[in-house]
Amino acid sequence: MTWTWGFALILLSIIAVPSLLLSQKPNDEKLLVKVEPYQVWIGLMFCFWGIWGIILTILNIKSLITNPIWFITLFGGTIFSTILGYTLGFSLINKMIKPKNRIEKIEASELRYELAPIQGKLGVIGLILGTWMIMASFLFI
Numbered sequence: 001m002t003w004t005w006g007f008a009l010i011l012l013s014i015i016a017v018p019s020l021l022l023s024q025k026p027n028d029e030k031l032l033v034k035v036e037p038y039q040v041w042i043g044l045m046f047c048f049w050g051i052w053g054i055i056l057t058i059l060n061i062k063s064l065i066t067n068p069i070w071f072i073t074l075f076g077g078t079i080f081s082t083i084l085g086y087t088l089g090f091s092l093i094n095k096m097i098k099p100k101n102r103i104e105k106i107e108a109s110e111l112r113y114e115l116a117p118i119q120g121k122l123g124v125i126g127l128i129l130g131t132w133m134i135m136a137s138f139l140f141i
Contacts, residue, residue: 006133012046016123043088050082070140077133084122
């Protein structure tokens with residue numbers, strides 16, 4: 001079942017890629033606002049799942065000796081899943097923290113639009129890494 005980590009990363013990346021496409025068109029901010037709630041909750045879920053994967057990978061550090069390529073792939077994939085999930089879930093995390101003044105709210109709103117192209121680029125990298133994780137799970141385990 002180790003291929004599930006790669007499959008999950010591919011799913012997360014597919015969710016992140018529309019941000020890249022929507023950030024290229026300034027007129028489509030309405031679409032970005034419609035897509036965001038789904039991205040946020042799924043991203044936050046994958047962020048916590050990535051943290052769990054990092055913990056499991058560290059607990060199984062003995063596999064670094066027996067399967068170093070798979071260990072490095074899994075560790076890198078779970079870290080990447082955590083980072084991508086965090087960038088997707090950023091606006092919900094920001095709402096939970098609740099900015100205190102108006103300037104912080106404006107800065108958080110601007111940061112959300114700045115993160116959109118980064119999310120898309122991370123999504124493309126995540127597609128490649130997720131595919132490699134699936135292939136490596138069959139080749140090295």
